[in-house]
Amino acid sequence: MKISFIGGGNMATALLAGLVGKLAAGPDIHVVDPNQDALQRLDTKYGVSVAREITARVAESDVIVLSVKPQQMREVAAALRAQLAGGNPLVLSIAAGIRGADLSRWLGGYGAIVRCMPNTPALIGQGVTGMVAMPGASEEQKSAADGILRAVGKTVWLDKEELLDPVTAVSGSGPAYVFFFLEAMQQAALELGLSAEQGRQLALATFTGAAQLAAQSDEPVEVLRQRVTSKGGTTYAAITSMEQSGVKEAIVAAIKAASARGREMGDELGKDA
Ligand SMILES: NC(=O)C1=CN([C@@H]2O[C@H](COP(=O)(O)OP(=O)(O)OC[C@H]3O[C@@H](n4cnc5c(N)ncnc54)[C@H](OP(=O)(O)O)[C@@H]3O)[C@@H](O)[C@H]2O)C=CC1
Numbered sequence: 001m002k003i004s005f006i007g008g009g010n011m012a013t014a015l016l017a018g019l020v021g022k023l024a025a026g027p028d029i030h031v032v033d034p035n036q037d038a039l040q041r042l043d044t045k046y047g048v049s050v051a052r053e054i055t056a057r058v059a060e061s062d063v064i065v066l067s068v069k070p071q072q073m074r075e076v077a078a079a080l081r082a083q084l085a086g087g088n089p090l091v092l093s094i095a096a097g098i099r100g101a102d103l104s105r106w107l108g109g110y111g112a113i114v115r116c117m118p119n120t121p122a123l124i125g126q127g128v129t130g131m132v133a134m135p136g137a138s139e140e141q142k143s144a145a146d147g148i149l150r151a152v153g154k155t156v157w158l159d160k161e162e163l164l165d166p167v168t169a170v171s172g173s174g175p176a177y178v179f180f181f182l183e184a185m186q187q188a189a190l191e192l193g194l195s196a197e198q199g200r201q202l203a204l205a206t207f208t209g210a211a212q213l214a215a216q217s218d219e220p221v222e223v224l225r226q227r228v229t230s231k232g233g234t235t236y237a238a239i240t241s242m243e244q245s246g247v248k249e250a251i252v253a254a255i256k257a258a259s260a261r262g263r264e265m266g267d268e269l270g271k272d273a
């Protein structure tokens with residue numbers, strides 16, 4: 001499979017790490033990004049072909065991954081439009097907010113589009129990606145998109161495009177919430193007298209272990225939580241404190257804010273001047 005990435009930043013790098021050698025050989029992957037240093041690093045590490053601008057090489061791909069910031073998408077689509085004339089590669093957008101209909105319009109009515117929302121654990125093959133196909137994408141192209149994202153983790157297909165904003169809020173942004181919680185656990189460990197390294201080891205192993213236990217259990221996470229919480233004990237003290245501070249409500253509100261921001265970005269960036 002020949003794959004081009006337009007945008008070689010954080011998320012493209014995470015996807016590349018999982019794809020190279022698994023689904024495509026380095027030379028069959030082409031990365032376009034204006035930053036020469038970033039391109040050099042990707043070339044050295046993965047042996048991919050690189051360019052600072054979109055050229056005809058992009059149109060030779062089976063799949064073109066649009067991995068620029070949402071604010072850069074319209075300009076990139078304008079540059080890509082001419083290269084797509086006459087061809088039918090799959091355009092796979094990973095951008096938050098940007099709607100398929102807007103992207104299609106910017107590409108001159110192009111139909112073969114799949115939108116998806118991956119996350120950075122893709123870097124270690126542990127990503128999870130929400131996906132939705134636009135009507136012009138063929139079954140073969142949907143399957144190619146699924147293969148790319150399954151090479152870096154799990155995929156969840158959606159039947160409504162508007163659900164990509166909630167997916168973005170839960171799992172696209174989600175790693176940041178986990179890191180934030182880990183930061184808090186590590187800070188507490190330090191303030192309670194443990195060393196930074198001890199706090200890091202304890203917090204990380206607890207998070208990984210608890211997540212794996214939840215994934216392997218048939219019981220709801222609420223029950224697993226109750227099993228840790230002895231009446232009148234230490235966990236009870238912590239959970240009571242979190243409930244009094246409204247931690248759960250604050251997290252739910254934060255994730256809803258992320259979803260609303262995705263929708264708002266779609267409205268703002270999709271508007272024609
Ligand atoms: N980071 C994440 O966890 C996730 C991100 N996403 C989505 O992925 C997309 C990329 O995010 P992320 O990787 O974090 O962003 P980055 O800023 O790290 O990467 C985007 C890259 O695209 C480059 N670029 C800008 N203009 C062009 C152009 N015209 N042609 C080619 N490349 C260009 C940027 O260069 P420069 O910096 O010089 O502008 C930058 O290197 C976003 O749309 C985001 O919504 C989706 C899921 C998770």
Ligand SMILES: O=C(O)[C@@H]1CCC=N1
Nearest residue numbers: 096168171172173174
């Ligand atoms: O913060 C963002 O907008 C992107 C989308 C999901 C993760 N990062």
